[in-house]
Each structure stands twice: as structure tokens, then as C-alpha cells.
Amino acid sequence: MTSPGQTTDKPAQLAAAGPEQASRSARGLSMATAVSLGLRLLGMAVGMATNSVLARYLNPDGFGVFALALTLGTAAAQVADMGTTITVSSRIAREKASAGRILSTGLVIRTSVALVVTLGLLVAAAGGLFGGSSSVIGVVAIATPLSAASILTAGATARFRPEVSSVLALIQGVLWLVAVVTIARTGGDVVLLAWFFVAVVVVQTGIGVMINRRLVPLGRPSWAEAGRIFALSWPLAISALAVMAYYRLGSVILFHLQGAAEVGYYSAAYKFLDVAQLGPAMLVAPLLPIVATSAAMDAHRRKLVLSLAARTGAVIGVGTAVLLIALAPALVTFLYGDDFGPAVTPLILLAVAFVGVTLGYVGTTICSALGVVRPIAVLTVAVAVVNLAAQFWACARWGATGAAAVAAGTEFVIGTATCLLAARAMTSRLPVRQMASVLLLGALTVLVLWLVRLPWPVEAGLAAGLFGTAVLAARAITLADLRRVLSPKAL
Template sequence: MTSPGPTTAESGDRGATPAGTGPADPGAASVPAQASRSARGLSMATGLSLGLRLVGMVVGMATTAVLARYLNPEGYGVFALALTLGTAAAQVADMGTTITVSSRIARDRESAGRILGTGLVIRTAVALAATVALLVAAGLGWFGESSAVVSVIAIATPLSAAAILTAGATARFRPEVSAILALVQGVLWLTAVVVIARTGGDVVLLAWFFVGVVMVQTGIGVLINRRLVPLGRPSWAEAGRIFALSWPLAISSLAVMAYYRLGSVILFHLQGAAEVGYYAAAYKFLDVAQLGPAMLVAPLLPIVATSLAGNPHRRNLIFSLAARTGVVIGAGTAVLLIALAPALVGYLYGDDYGPAVTPLMLLAVAFVGVALGYVGTTICSALGLVRPIAVLTVSVAVVNLAAQFWACARWGATGAAAVAAGTELVIGVSTCLLAARVMTSRLPVREMASVLVAGAATIALLWLVRLPWPVEAAMAAGMFGVAVLASRALTVADLRRVLSRRAL
């Protein structure tokens, strides 16, 4: 389930899945030493990106509050379903091209322009095909009352192909670029939603505003990219290399789209638009919270892509730090979302959205798996471990869809959220195990387990002792933070490492 609003594709997109079957491109040129940024420089860029994302998060939540209150649960469900389908089409159209292109640019700087230009052509061609498919399905009325909105949203799908340009920024260790684009789209979308709410526009007009926002965002992205990795002439030979590395990802992308996006479609047909509205309201918090792991993996992809040339000790340090940070982000966010669930839903959406509280708590548990999945899939993608990922995602998708039909029919949005939680935990743990294998590293089981225990203990205590929500939030953050430091899941040595003037 996606949040209402334009999306910017980036390495951490949950729709992205790994590509390749071995090292992503054994024949690619090595990255020159001067291409690496110091750990401190990369940390500062990531910190700037995080700051921009936090501002964008505030803007996004304000947008959601206005939109949800204006449309009411049923109208919000109709619009959210259309955006889910549009986002799903864009993710399927990517077929792993973005992450494959980013990994290749990180290793082959001399051919960066040609690689990026070829990737853009591939992504645009497939996005056009996805647009036609959406328009035909909407014309046949497959999406019920959302069909008219889907027809408009589909127009933005080819424009989403330009999001592949962020692959160049990622490969150049510039995570702040995608954050700037995300903030721009957030401000534009908030403006559009406020205008619609004040003028009394309907959801179809809102969809046209969505298309306009995507057009402006795409133009800004193209201008920014020209200063980083100018587009080169597309090459059939380069297209062959990209397809050779990413064809398994097409299968994986379909599977990920099925288990990540189609739950809302099933819920819509079984329980109606109102239940989709509750689910969308709860899932919005999960979407927004993904800025944490997204910031983690933005610099991780190019680092890992060149790590095979380093020594085993360095690879183990990179993997251990990423895995430990991922589980801290996931568990810490889950604790806060569970503690604040009633207050968040009531404040942002109003009393009409009370049924979204339980789904939000379940989706908070799912976020632990989401954060681990970011780490695992990014590492596997950067190094080309695809076939096991493809098998995993297809298998999980089949089980997920069967479980969604059963759970949604019985428990509506709560059932959908429970299935999503189980799915994300399985994906997160499994991909981290695969990442440990490809990095020839050890999974820091003790440290990760101690973080999960700390999170569970914090939630249990808050469950027993009911306090005003500001006090609960402060207690949750304080107790969890102390527990993480006491367990040495993250240490002062880790902080010194990421602030070092040497390359990470």
C-alpha cells in the first residue's frame, strides 16, 4: 500500500529488488581511489539528506492529514487505491534497471553517461507499456469506482522513468539529491492538496494535479542530473549488459509488487473502499518511516558495490555495521509507532479513522522486517545475488496472496496488516542471511537479538503502565536507547568509524 502522493524512485524503494546472478559486472572497470569519499564526508551528506527527509516527512504527514479529512475514509480509499496501482506499475516497469545502472556506474565511471542513457531508454519503454496496460484495465472497469482516477494517474507512469536519473547521484555518493527531489515533490503535492480541499475539487481533479506535480518534479530532476552524470548516447551493447544482469529482477519485481502492493486491491474487492482507507491511513506511517533505512542504504549501495576489491575484514565491518544499524532503526521505530498509535491516528486523521489504530500497531512490527530488508536487498543487489532472491520473493508472494484473501475476508484492514507484518519479517531476515553469505561475513546475531529483546521489553512495560502519550513517547525512546547502548549493539567505535577522515 502506498501513501497518497508522488514518489521518487531510489535505491531504497521497496519495489526495487536485486539484479544479477553473480558479481554484478565482473568485467567492469575498477573504481579509482579518488572516487571514494571519506567516511566523514559521506556521513555529512547522509546527515544532510536525513534532515531534508525529516522536513519532507512533516510536509507529507500534513498533506495526508488534509487529504484524509477532506475525502473521508471511503474517498481516501478510492484515491489511495489508484495511487497504489500507479506506483505498482512504475515499480514493475523498473525491472531492477535503476539499481543495476547505479551499481554499474559505481564501478565503471568512464561509461557512466552511456550506461545512464541506456537505462533511461529501457525504463521509459517499459513504463509506456505499463501505462497502456493500466489504461486498458481501467477502461474495462476492473478497479470499480477507482477506474476513472486510475486512468489519470496512469499518465504519470512514463514520467516516473526519469527517476532512474537518481542512480547516477547514488553511484556518485550524493544521497542528498534524491532527498531534495523528494522534498520538492512533497511541497508541491501539499500545495495541490490544499488547493483542491479549499476549492472543493473531486478525486479526478486531484489526480490531474498529481500528474502536474510529477511533471514538475521530473523536470527538476533532469536539470539536477545534468551536473552529476550527463546523459550519453544509448547503446545496444550496454542494453544487453543491463538486461543480462537484471532479467531475474523482472520476475522478482512482479513478486514484490504482488506482496507489497496488491493487498489493498484484495482488501478493496473483499471489504470496500472504507477498509482500504483505514489500511492506507495506517500504512502512511510505515511509508514515511522508511526515510530511516532509506538514508542508511543510500551510501551503502556504492560502498558494497566496490567492496569485493577490499579485504574480508573491511567487508565484515561494513556488513556488521549496516545490519546492526538496520535493526536498531527498525525496532526503535516500531516501539515509537506502537506507543503513539492512538495519538497519531486521532491527531492526524480524526475520530473517523479509529479502526486504523490496530493495523498501525501490526504494521509497526512489520517495520522491523522492512528495515532489515532494505539492508539485505541492497547488499544482494549491489553484488548481484539474484536467483536466491527471486526464488524467495516469488515463494513469499504466493503465500502472501493466499493469506491476504483469507485474512482480509475475515478481519479487513487488521488482517491485511497482520499478513504484511509476517511477510516483511520473513523477507527481512532471509535477505540479511543471503547478504551475509555474499559478503562472506557473519550476521551479528547476538547484537541484533538484544535489540529486538529491548524493543519487546519496552513495549511490554508501556502496555502495563498506561501514561499520557507524551510521557509514553519519552519513556519509550529513553528506555530503548539505553538498552541499545548497554547491549553494545552500537558503540562509540562505530561512531568514530563513520566520522573518520578515511574512506569507510
């Protein structure tokens, strides 16, 4: 993976950037991003191995119960964030002298809200709102306040250090794999598994705090800083609630309408989507601080940044979708076993959704870095209302397949709309022709794979080769782009 762009190297901008940022070149950032991608790929392999052990040990019903608990725990963490992390990262990129005070204030905000959200989840679980999953959800909820420390990676992001969050994710993945294998071999139940999950989060949090001390030492929290963070983040908080509603609550609706087994199939398919997000995550890690300081760029440079980010996002999203569609039956059978055969169709639909997910990463990151967040909030709230209504209808009729179809439509709308908003925020134009050509090439590649049935290793190689060659031939990504991101000039 390469950086989506670079800022101008004018002396005045370097002086304003400070010594640490000024010393980072486009090539250095690209190398750091490549290292980060390698770590994420290793983490992806670890994560899929973990899910394989979990699914085979718990079977569809048990896997569905535990997946619902993790889904709600993740949703609680997203709600607790309230847009604080991306706001803090953007401000640190622009206001380096106040970095410690900004980061510590963000940590206090995130932890305080996480405690409130955790209390609400514990009360709901104690009241039996989630049926047989309530006890597991109650344990997993304990990890929510601990996960608030993940905001510390905002400092690393602002300092152009994307590899830090990758290291932490890999550490968590390895520890979680060890915990899952231990439970499977000793015959522990799902509640003990949840306690192991909390322990892993505790260890990861401690390591994250130690790493952060070398990057952005914490300062004294400030009420004034809290006011500034809230002024920028409240639309993102509303957006986070809406995203949580359409991104995570589909599993809850499916659980109540179709039962744990259907949640198991849907969650098994969604795990691939969660893991695949390492691609867009690597893209937006350097994109955020670049865009946050783009006010000093000329129009041509802003156009280059937007164009490269959008084209790279399209290639990552469509390329990943093509591979997931080609490998869906083999992946599900290999990782989860024959019992999870019904997860294949949802996985194909979620692969289509991933295109929108990736474009949404690009558009939302650019808008958030520039403070253009109210339109994002309006968009996500409107989409969430439509999504939830559609989920009740689709889940009742088609179960996991219906939930995946609604997710695909939702993500396409979000991805397209946020990219349009990002172009307006950058006062530039999207590379519509190149992005459309990538989508068309992906569709043609899938069509060829459906017409020519081959063994899955051959099919995977054919998919990658066809799509990669077509992207280069269509000049969606060019040699000039590679020269830009490998430039030795300082950012």
C-alpha cells in the same frame, strides 16, 4: 543517520576509484547522509500534513478510492523499473568511465517499459476493472512514464550523493501539499486531485533532469549496454513483480472483499510505514556503492561493513516500530480524525512489519549490489504466492487488520532471509547476538509502555529514552562504530 561502513583506504583502491569517489571521506559521506536525513524528516512532516488534509477532506471512502489509485500507480512504476535502477547504480559505481552511456541506456529501458505498463493500466481502468476508482486510476497512470526519470538518481547514488534524491522527494512533497490544500479549499473532486498529482510529477521530473546534468551527464544509449543491464536485472525484474504483488496488491484484494472504507483504514495506517522508510532508505543509499566496490576489501573490512549495516538496520527498524506502537492512537486521531479509529490496530501490526522491511532493505541492497539476485527472485516469488493466498483469507475475515497481520509476517520472512543471503554473498557472518538483543530490547520497551499508561508525549519520550539507553548498554551500536563513520580517511 550515519553511514553503515567504509571501504579500505589502500592507495591502489583509491587510484581505481577515480577522483570524485576518492575525494569522498567517510566523514563527508556521513555528513551528506545526515543532511539527507534532515531533508527526509522535513519531507516526512510535509507528507503527514498532506495525508491529514487528504483524509479529512475525502473521508474514509474517498480516501480509500484515491489511495487505491496511488497504490496501483506506484505498483506500475515498480514493475516498470524491473531492477534497472539498482543495476544501473551498481554498474556506475564500478564502471565510472561509462557512466553516461549506462545511465542513458537505463533511462530508455525504464521509460519504454513504463509506457507498456501504463497502457495496460489504462486499458484495465477503461474496462471498469476497479469500479468507481477506475477514472482516478486512469489519470494517475499517466504519471507512470514520467516517473521513469527517477532512474537518474541512480547516478547520484553511485557518486555518493544521497542528498540529491532527498531534495527531489522534498520538492515533490511540498508541491503535492500545495496541490492538496488548493483542492480542499476550492472543493475540487478526486479526479481533479489526480490531475494535480500528474502535474506535480511533471515538475519534479523536470527538476530531476536538470540536477542530473551536473552529476552524470547522459551519453548515447547502447544496445550492448542494454544487454548487460538485462543480464543482471532480469532476476530483479521477477523479484519486483513478486514484491509488487505482496506489497501493493493487498489493497486491491481488500477493496474487492471489504470495500473502500477498509482500504481507507489500511492505507491510512500504511502511510506511516511508507513515510518511515526514509530511515532504511538513508541507510542503503551509501551502502549500495560501498558494497558494489567491496571486491577489493579484505575479509575483516567486509565483516565490518555487513555488521554495521545489519546492526544499524535492526536499531532503525525496531526503534521506529517502538515509537509507532507507542503513538499509534494519538497519531491516527491527530492526523486523520476520529473517523479513522479502526486504523489503530493495523498501524500497530504494520509497525511490527517495519522491522522486517528495514532488514529487507539491507539484505536486498547488499545482494543486488553484488549481483546475487537469483536467490532473491526465488525467495520473493515463493513469499508472494503464500502472501496472496493469506491475504484473501485474512482480508475476508478481519479486513484491514487481517491485511496488516499478513504484511507483518511477510516482511519478517523477507527481512530475515535476505540478510542471511547477504551474509553469504559477503562471505561473512551476521551479528546475530546484537541483532537479537535489539529485538528483545524493543519487545521489552513495548511491554513497559503497555503496563504503564501515560500521556502520549510522555510515553513517546519514555519509549525513545528506554530503547536508546538499552541499545547503548547492550553495545548494539558502539563508539567505535561512530569513529569509523566519522573518519576523515577517504573511502
